[in-house]
Amino acid sequence: MMTIKEIRKRLDGGEMSCRELTTAYLDAVKRDNPALNAYILLTEEEALRVADAVDARRAKGEMLSPLEGVPFALKDCVTTKGIATTCASKMLADYIPFFDAFIWEKLREQNAVMIGKGNMDEFAMGSTGETSYFGPASNPHNLDYVPGGSSSGVAAAVAGGLAVFGIGSDTGGSVRIPAAFCGLVGLKPTYGAVSRRGVIAYGSSLDQIGPIAACAEDAALVFDAINAKDPGDMTSVGSEPVTPKLTGSVAGMKIGMAKEFFEVMSPPVREAIERSVKLFEKMGAEIVSLDFPMLRYTLSTYYIIACAEAASNLGKFDGLRYGYRTDAAADLDDFICRTRTEGFGQEVRRRILLGTYVLSAGYYDAYYNKAQQLRRAIKGEFAKMFKECDLLLGPTVATTALKKGSGLTPVEMYQTDICTSSVNLAGLPAVSVPCGFDEKGLPIGLQLVGPHFKEDRVLSAALAFERETAGEYLRASGMGVKL
Ligand code: GLN
Numbered sequence: 001m002m003t004i005k006e007i008r009k010r011l012d013g014g015e016m017s018c019r020e021l022t023t024a025y026l027d028a029v030k031r032d033n034p035a036l037n038a039y040i041l042l043t044e045e046e047a048l049r050v051a052d053a054v055d056a057r058r059a060k061g062e063m064l065s066p067l068e069g070v071p072f073a074l075k076d077c078v079t080t081k082g083i084a085t086t087c088a089s090k091m092l093a094d095y096i097p098f099f100d101a102f103i104w105e106k107l108r109e110q111n112a113v114m115i116g117k118g119n120m121d122e123f124a125m126g127s128t129g130e131t132s133y134f135g136p137a138s139n140p141h142n143l144d145y146v147p148g149g150s151s152s153g154v155a156a157a158v159a160g161g162l163a164v165f166g167i168g169s170d171t172g173g174s175v176r177i178p179a180a181f182c183g184l185v186g187l188k189p190t191y192g193a194v195s196r197r198g199v200i201a202y203g204s205s206l207d208q209i210g211p212i213a214a215c216a217e218d219a220a221l222v223f224d225a226i227n228a229k230d231p232g233d234m235t236s237v238g239s240e241p242v243t244p245k246l247t248g249s250v251a252g253m254k255i256g257m258a259k260e261f262f263e264v265m266s267p268p269v270r271e272a273i274e275r276s277v278k279l280f281e282k283m284g285a286e287i288v289s290l291d292f293p294m295l296r297y298t299l300s301t302y303y304i305i306a307c308a309e310a311a312s313n314l315g316k317f318d319g320l321r322y323g324y325r326t327d328a329a330a331d332l333d334d335f336i337c338r339t340r341t342e343g344f345g346q347e348v349r350r351r352i353l354l355g356t357y358v359l360s361a362g363y364y365d366a367y368y369n370k371a372q373q374l375r376r377a378i379k380g381e382f383a384k385m386f387k388e389c390d391l392l393l394g395p396t397v398a399t400t401a402l403k404k405g406s407g408l409t410p411v412e413m414y415q416t417d418i419c420t421s422s423v424n425l426a427g428l429p430a431v432s433v434p435c436g437f438d439e440k441g442l443p444i445g446l447q448l449v450g451p452h453f454k455e456d457r458v459l460s461a462a463l464a465f466e467r468e469t470a471g472e473y474l475r476a477s478g479m480g481v482k483l
Pocket of ligand 1: 126169174175
């Protein structure tokens with residue numbers, strides 16, 4: 001696993017050309033991707049084209065941007081003109097978009113090198129990566145385990161040394177959960193910090209795009225490259241660059257811990273979090289104990305709102321305009337019904353049905369409206385907690401990675417999001433940073449949540465933790481590129 005800084009040193013110091021670097025990554029993908037299934041699509045031609053452009057700029061002595069020439073993985077819900085964008089669904093398996101997503105435009109402006117499109121849970125619905133139409137990705141730390149989802153492929157690629165950073169989307173935890181399971185740093189920015197134009201929507205009031213990276217400084221650099229305001233996304237406001245503001249210190253900070261998070265943790269996670277809390281105290285932070293009684297309602301609230309929005313967002317996939325279409329149908333109704341039944345996987349269909357149910361006239365008040373009221377109450381509790389502290393600390397996930405094919409029921413699977421989804425309901429920024437390993441060597445993630453637009457604060461605390469632990473928890477998986 002290489003950091004952006006290490007790559008910069010090699011490229012800027014003329015130690016290797018960008019073509020050599022890119023070829024090394026492409027070769028590693030060809031060797032290791034069959035085991036990891038991290039990439040759905042390898043974008044070799046595009047990668048080499050950009051690599052050559054970077055080398056030409058280097059030869060002319062032009063100033064290179066921070067991400068210039070750096071190989072990355074892009075989650076396959078991000079639209080790329082002329083390059084297949086599938087959302088890991090049969091519905092979009094042959095879809096070639098005719099426009100670019102804002103974030104892809106931004107990364108291209110920087111000449112970052114896209115290695116390929118990352119595997120994911122179908123339409124980002126899942127926490128393990130196993131709902132992908134293209135099969136599950138594997139955790140590079142142990143191939144029998146899931147990398148976490150829904151940004152499964154991007155996390156597997158970074159931890160597996162097949163990309164330096166990745167771009168994921170996070171509706172209820174999909175950047176932070178795979179970051180935690182793969183021993184990486186994952187940042188879910190404040191709602192509105194990053195434009196979603198061209199990102200295939202799941203839950204529009206919750207979705208955010210964020211980096212998955214090897215360390216906090218890398219996450220900051222990637223965030224700075226994509227967080228501009230975009231008139232093409234009315235919810236986007238952009239935010240200040242965070243890299244110049246990273247202090248790497250928590251001295252004098254008040255860090256809150258909600259007791260309720262401690263009730264859900266498995267023993268190895270609890271041990272790692274408790275050890276980390278002591279380290280934060282040692283670094284000069286004051287720990288305050290807080291109550292978050294609404295935590296018990298967050299999963300029901302999140303799943304009602306996310307499914308309602310998904311049912312609406314996915315209504316456009318009817319086979320009439322683009323995407324999969326059935327071959328045999330008696331009439332128009334039958335055509336749409338068959339197309340959607342055949343084109344969507346089981347979990348996506350379940351959520352569309354659930355979302356349609358909670359939005360239907362007879363149940364709207366009982367479910368959807370009530371969920372909106374609860375969402376307001378959850379936001380209120382966060383606001384109250386932030387009156388007493390600067391940051392909140394807890395686990396990212398209550399357990400470590402699950403074994404592939406664990407056969408959990410949908411509701412058991414939804415519980416993976418217990419610590420992450422409330423953050424999306426409140427639109428807050430949060431980072432997952434590695435803080436330990438369980439007895440099987442699977443990584444554990446610590447979550448730091450900040451007030452709106454305080455990405456600098458959450459990343460500074462993550463950086464402080466990395467420094468204090470001397471990167472002890474950023475252990476490489478041993479797979480991937482060796483330079
Ligand atoms: N696991 C959650 C879900 O399935 C979160 C997914 C996400 O953040 N995209 O809804």
